[in-house]
Amino acid sequence: MSRTFQLWMKSIQGEVEVSLQEYLPSVQATPQRLHEAMAYAVLDGGKRVRPLLVFAAGKLFNAPQELLSRAACAVEMIHAYSLVHDDMPCMDDDALRRGKPTVHKKYDEATALLVGDALQAQAFLVLSESEANADQKLPMIQLLAQASGSVGMCGGQAIDLASVGLSLTREQLEQMHRLKTGALLRASVILGAMSGKRLETNEIAALDAYSAAVGLAFQVVDDVLDATADSATLGKTAGKDAADNKPTYVSLLGLEASQQLAQQLCQDAHQALAIFGESAQHLHDLADLIVQRKA
């Protein structure tokens, strides 16, 4: 990982933290407890992979900073809400997230439900509320809604739930992940690029190929880490997939083949970016980061 990339990453992560604070409702405003819980769910945690993808893709076409920031925060709020709801007892029933008690443990289940619901609304508010770049925003909101909903992230969750205890084929596992995590990762990339200009068909195709490879690699690495790392490193309960009898790449292909697959997908991601030249440097770096991460 180059020093330039590391510095860029830190600066984006810092900027996103400040923007998230700014775009969340004030914790002084009523209802305070809900607003505190929303901030707890969103702030001071996570690698901010999706915002990094938004900003990296924004580099392709010199997208304006405010629009990128709004898109990045909107995507991150959607991601954060999905984690809050996923951790609830009726879903994954998890007590630990990013090294801290999950929202329903720290507060209560009803609050966790409302935190997720309110964060989703907040995401669409953040993306819609300034009048700047109005003509670009409508298709961006549409993309985010599609990626979050029943044919995107929520749909992937539903397939995931239905597949516990079943032996999925590799194709079925892939389809599940394409929706569950892939849809929002793709949205991050496309939203970043759309913040710069209206995209050409070949540009969308290249970004789709990149997103598909990175999204899948992300999941394969997640499965590898779940099988090999400990809870302290992960900041969440390790070994949970096996314990829950969930199908994973490791259970399907074995550990070594999964690691090889992640490497192959990483190469696919690099190749997909060829048409963009040097403006895609940070997207290249992020592909490497996602495959080489340890947590």
Add this chain to the structure above:
Amino acid sequence: MSRTFQLWMKSIQGEVEVSLQEYLPSVQATPQRLHEAMAYAVLDGGKRVRPLLVFAAGKLFNAPQELLSRAACAVEMIHAYSLVHDDMPCMDDDALRRGKPTVHKKYDEATALLVGDALQAQAFLVLSESEANADQKLPMIQLLAQASGSVGMCGGQAIDLASVGLSLTREQLEQMHRLKTGALLRASVILGAMSGKRLETNEIAALDAYSAAVGLAFQVVDDVLDATADSATLGKTAGKDAADNKPTYVSLLGLEASQQLAQQLCQDAHQALAIFGESAQHLHDLADLIVQRKA
């Protein structure tokens, strides 16, 4: 209730039912069970008060039909998602809704959670997905997000949860309802009017006064019905507020004073519409309907 109004109401309810079907994801599409459960939560039920308000307010400025229809369906999807989540065990734990088993009873809790999440995304998708009237849509999306989120409907829910077992003042009770149900009823009225044109300050003020009165009347009547009607008539569990020890207008003011308050609010609603003349006829009729309803 005039024959003209009754016919109009039936035609809007029919039109909304068809549009909701059209704007929901196909039940043939994957994941089918989630899509079935979304349709179960939204279709074939309810009085469609919010869509009626959208279309009635649309009459003020001759709003285009498709935009009204999208706004009406978006608001109704938000309303439907909130009912699905409210009924869950960690919230109101209710088994009956619109005379049918609630979503988590008919399906399961995890599905109910995802149905609500996906319906919220679908609401924003419906409002954003056509390019027609693009300039009007961005502020409409903003309004819907605000009315649904932590300073609107979700915020009202949070205050409601926090107030179980407490003795609220009338002002506190009013603030809770202004957010919990009032915000989305107001959004329905304003969205309908905004579908026609960019609103002047005095027009917004008049519609706010109308919405505030109708919204509060709606809640007072709800409390009266919960105390006086039976479950079969209501299509949901009656007497639940008292059983849950929730503060209501009836517990605070008594039955008779609550009924008088509803009448007074209805008059306030009529007065607020004065500046619109005859174009507000259906908004007048809806105020009467909301106060005189029996379920």
